[in-house]
Amino acid sequence: xxxxxIAIDGPSASGKGTVAREVANAxxxxxxxSGALYRLVALAALNRGVDLEDASAVEDIARDLKVVFSADxxxxxxxxxxxxxREERVxxxxxxxxxxPGVRKALLGRQRAFRQAPGLVADGxxxxxxxxxxxxxxxxxxxxxxxxxxxxxKQLIEKGISANIDALLEEICDRDARDSQRTDAPLQKCADxxxxxxxxxxxxxxxxxxxxxxxxxxxxxx
Ligand code: CDP
Numbered sequence: 001x002x003x004x005x006i007a008i009d010g011p012s013a014s015g016k017g018t019v020a021r022e023v024a025n026a027x028x029x030x031x032x033x034s035g036a037l038y039r040l041v042a043l044a045a046l047n048r049g050v051d052l053e054d055a056s057a058v059e060d061i062a063r064d065l066k067v068v069f070s071a072d073x074x075x076x077x078x079x080x081x082x083x084x085x086r087e088e089r090v091x092x093x094x095x096x097x098x099x100x101p102g103v104r105k106a107l108l109g110r111q112r113a114f115r116q117a118p119g120l121v122a123d124g125x126x127x128x129x130x131x132x133x134x135x136x137x138x139x140x141x142x143x144x145x146x147x148x149x150x151x152x153x154k155q156l157i158e159k160g161i162s163a164n165i166d167a168l169l170e171e172i173c174d175r176d177a178r179d180s181q182r183t184d185a186p187l188q189k190c191a192d193x194x195x196x197x198x199x200x201x202x203x204x205x206x207x208x209x210x211x212x213x214x215x216x217x218x219x220x221x222x
Contacts, residue, residue, distance in 0.1 A: 002134070004119040006214055007127035010141035011187060012091070012175045013148035013155075015198055015206065019141065020123035022207045027121070027214070032114040033069075034124035034131070035094065037107050039085040040067050040076055042093035052096045059102035065110075083159055088171060095175045098125075099182040126185040128193050137214045138193035141206070147199050148172055 006029070008020045017033060024031035041062045042052070050057045068075040073082045084090065097103050104126075111131050114120055122131065128138035143151070149169035156163040179187040189195055194213065198206050 003115050003117045004218065005115060005127075005132040005135040006119070006121045006210065007132050007135040007138045007193075008121065008123045008141055008210070009125055009127050009129070009138070009187070009189075009193065011148070011179065012095075012172055013152040014141045014143050015151060015203065016123045016141050018203055019198075019206050019210060020121045022203065023210045023214070024121040026207060026211050027119060029119040029121050030114055030116055032111060032120060032122040032124075032127075034107075034111055034122060034127065036069070036074055036085060037065070037067075037110065038094040038098045038103075039090050040065055040074070040081070041103060041107075042097045043081060043085055043090050044076060045097060046090070046093055052093055055100050055102055058097050058100055059106055062097075062103045062106035083161070086156070086159065087161060088156075088163070088168070091175065092171065095178050099178065099184070101184040104130075104184055125179055125187045128190045129188070130185045137210075137217050138190055139210055139213070140189040140193040140195045142195065142197050143199045145169060145172055145176070 006023060008016050010016050021031055041058065044061045044065065045052055045058050050061065052058060066077045073080050074085060075081065108131065111122070114122065115132070124131070128135050146169065149165055149172055152168050152172065153163050153165045196206065196209065
């Protein structure tokens, strides 16, 4: 039987990454940060000066991506890009390359390979809808845009990356629009996902809620 999956989807800066990682730690599950894959494709394209509109060149990059995820670092072609992939220029490029169907297709197998015993927590936009439609639990995490901009600001400043909160809010809204309006795997809540609005909630409270929902669901599984 395939290992269980908890799919956590939602708009940018909704806290999915932090929550998913902590839920994985709490349950001893593996963790997939699918957004990092789109960020890596975008960074590789930017580094090589590839036009982001050139679908076939970007698809080639996605197919041949040489990436290693370790416990606390992401390596692209051997170089540490853990912080670089979080820069806003990469975030924006990521949401552009993510709109290319060939790129999404090229990354599908790589994402599914993370599904291993004892289980996986996967974070993204289409984890519950496309990549793991049979996930045991599907969560759609949201928060209002102003709170998301504040969270992203704090996260960047803590990493020593300079940021402007108004510009972040504008970029978050643009990215929401682009991610929701694309034709292939748009950001949307699946019918069988539980929506969790995290505005004003602490990370611990959100993690506890997801773990509790999973345990309840798993205890009922055949
Ligand atoms: O951290 P944040 O939520 O802002 O972004 P992310 O999860 O790292 O994703 C970066 C970009 O990759 C998003 O804006 C999406 O366009 C894209 N993405 C996607 O299309 N599908 C996924 N499963 C994950 C990310």
